[in-house]
Amino acid sequence: MLQVFQLLVNGVMAGAILAVPAIGFNIVFAVLQISNFSIAALIAVGAYAGYTANVLLGLPPLLAILAAFLISGAAGVASDRLALRPLRGYGAIAVAIASLALNMVLENIVRFIFGNDVRSLDVPMMRDWIFEGIHVGPQAVFNFLVAIAAMVALFSLLSFTTVGRAMRAVADNPTLANIKGIDPEKMARLAVFLGMGMAGIAGVLLALDTAVDPTIGMRVVLSVFAAAVLGGLGSIPGAVVGGLLIGLAEQLSTLVVPVAYSSAIGFAAIILALLLFPRGILGDR
Amino acid sequence: MSLLRAAGISAGYSGRDDILKDVGIEVGACEIVAILGPNGAGKSTLLKTIAGLVTPRSGTLDFDGRSIAGLTPRDVSRRGVVFVPQEANVFPSLTIQENLEIGGYLDRKEMKARVAEVCERIPVLSERRRAKARTLSGGERQLLAMGMALMVGPRILLLDEPTAGLSPLAAETLFRMIKLIRDTGVAVTIVEQNAILALNNADRAYILVDGRNARSGPARDMLEDREIRRVFLGDVD
Numbered sequence A: 001m002l003q004v005f006q007l008l009v010n011g012v013m014a015g016a017i018l019a020v021p022a023i024g025f026n027i028v029f030a031v032l033q034i035s036n037f038s039i040a041a042l043i044a045v046g047a048y049a050g051y052t053a054n055v056l057l058g059l060p061p062l063l064a065i066l067a068a069f070l071i072s073g074a075a076g077v078a079s080d081r082l083a084l085r086p087l088r089g090y091g092a093i094a095v096a097i098a099s100l101a102l103n104m105v106l107e108n109i110v111r112f113i114f115g116n117d118v119r120s121l122d123v124p125m126m127r128d129w130i131f132e133g134i135h136v137g138p139q140a141v142f143n144f145l146v147a148i149a150a151m152v153a154l155f156s157l158l159s160f161t162t163v164g165r166a167m168r169a170v171a172d173n174p175t176l177a178n179i180k181g182i183d184p185e186k187m188a189r190l191a192v193f194l195g196m197g198m199a200g201i202a203g204v205l206l207a208l209d210t211a212v213d214p215t216i217g218m219r220v221v222l223s224v225f226a227a228a229v230l231g232g233l234g235s236i237p238g239a240v241v242g243g244l245l246i247g248l249a250e251q252l253s254t255l256v257v258p259v260a261y262s263s264a265i266g267f268a269a270i271i272l273a274l275l276l277f278p279r280g281i282l283g284d285r
Numbered sequence B: 001m002s003l004l005r006a007a008g009i010s011a012g013y014s015g016r017d018d019i020l021k022d023v024g025i026e027v028g029a030c031e032i033v034a035i036l037g038p039n040g041a042g043k044s045t046l047l048k049t050i051a052g053l054v055t056p057r058s059g060t061l062d063f064d065g066r067s068i069a070g071l072t073p074r075d076v077s078r079r080g081v082v083f084v085p086q087e088a089n090v091f092p093s094l095t096i097q098e099n100l101e102i103g104g105y106l107d108r109k110e111m112k113a114r115v116a117e118v119c120e121r122i123p124v125l126s127e128r129r130r131a132k133a134r135t136l137s138g139g140e141r142q143l144l145a146m147g148m149a150l151m152v153g154p155r156i157l158l159l160d161e162p163t164a165g166l167s168p169l170a171a172e173t174l175f176r177m178i179k180l181i182r183d184t185g186v187a188v189t190i191v192e193q194n195a196i197l198a199l200n201n202a203d204r205a206y207i208l209v210d211g212r213n214a215r216s217g218p219a220r221d222m223l224e225d226r227e228i229r230r231v232f233l234g235d236v237d
Helices: A002-032 A039-056 A061-090 A092-114 A138-160 A162-172 A174-179 A184-209 A216-231 A236-255 A264-276 B043-051 B073-078 B096-103 B111-121 B123-127 B138-150 B168-183 B195-201 B219-224 B226-231
Strands: A129-131 A134-136 B004-011 B020-027 B032-036 B058-063 B081-084 B156-160 B187-191 B204-209 B212-218
Touching: A002 A039, A002 A134, A002 A138, A002 A162, A002 A184, A002 A216, A002 A236, A039 A061, A039 A092, A039 A184, A039 A216, A061 A092, A061 A138, A061 A184, A092 A216, A134 A138, A138 A162, A138 A184, A138 A236, A162 A174, A162 A184, A162 B096, A174 A184, A174 B073, A184 A216, A216 A236, A216 A264, A236 A264, B004 B043, B020 B032, B020 B043, B020 B058, B020 B187, B032 B043, B032 B168, B032 B195, B043 B073, B043 B081, B043 B156, B043 B187, B073 B081, B081 B138, B096 B111, B096 B138, B111 B123, B111 B138, B123 B138, B138 B156, B138 B168, B156 B168, B168 B187, B168 B195, B195 B219, B204 B219, B212 B219, B219 B226
Parallel strands: B020 B212, B032 B187, B032 B204, B081 B156, B156 B187
Antiparallel strands: A129 A134, B004 B020, B004 B058, B204 B212
16 A cells, blocks of 8 residues: 555656646647647757756756756747748648657757766755655655646746736637737747746756656657647646646556556557547647 | 728638629728628628738728728737627637736736726626636627727727627627717727618618629618618518
């Protein structure tokens, strides 16, 4: 029983981190109606931006996370402008395929600059806290709290600010939004910036949890996509629910299948989600 | 002088033939002008062209003495020409309050006061401010769309078939609202399938057939013209 509780705790922690890029994926989908798979490389960009800020410049983890948000967001906007936006007129599938190619290009730019070595962020090693036999790492709690803070900040921006409402209006109906005076293209850029910025934050959180290498984003992108689909493509609350469910499923699956197979849970979740909830648990499109 | 003047307008959607062929209309200040005609006559395309959603291929389009031809929909709205589409005219996942605030996006000063003012004019919106727009009935949705348009203090409203799908009672209510709006100094141009209802409420009307001007004149005269009623309005009496 203790093992189950331990896996539940681990699952919630992992799920919260997965939810951050899943929100990023969904905010881009909601506003632009495209799946941008270059989010994997932008997780890596964020991880290396965090590494640069933390290890090379000596900044604390929170500032490294801020740097990762800004740099991944900016890289996301620039790469979208160069590689994806010109293809929007050719349909969502063309853009999705191009985003896979863009992902490879960005990942290899990261390799070219930083090499293939596995690196670590500069954070002190700390003993786990133990509550009734359940181990909780202080670093995992920090990562969990940062993930929650990032989600709350984005949710607040979308819910309580004029620009957030404008972005949701564009997601609902870009033509009507244009008539009402909102520039849909500007909102699209902002959505990409915020979405890929969230991917950057996730990059640092994953780096704090494990280590930094160019494939850091590729290792989680299927789980991120599964979280986005399971929760409902385009739904921000759905991405949170999807992230938590995938995190829990991946952890709890280790009770019955070897850890090496836990990533298959993401695939299974996508199939199950599409069979049971074609629009995702909280999707409305 | 006319507030809105369209002359010799030819327009259509990209890669297709002209839908509007040399069409002209004029709308004066504080006037309700109905655009009538059979399906496919180009009535909605005319409104979309004025609103900047369709670019005219020829002709002139002036509002308050200045050309608005070729402006973006945002810029047309900024001049005070506000288009209310027939469908998809509210943001379904936003609340009524949020829809009204987006309606006033172009001028965000004193937003609370203006939302309160619009809710006072359209009480049904006030009662359900926190409800998502997707939960509204067809009539309520049209009223919200109208309320959103009023948020920017328009000088002319372009309404595309606002009574489509509404019950006769809801349609009457909507037209009463339109007249009240007109009485506050806003001109209204309305495309309407229910020609008799439109002529009963409009000051003047234009009839389009196959993308061309067919008839125009005071609404009262058109209502009494047996030939117009028979040929253009489908009245068998």
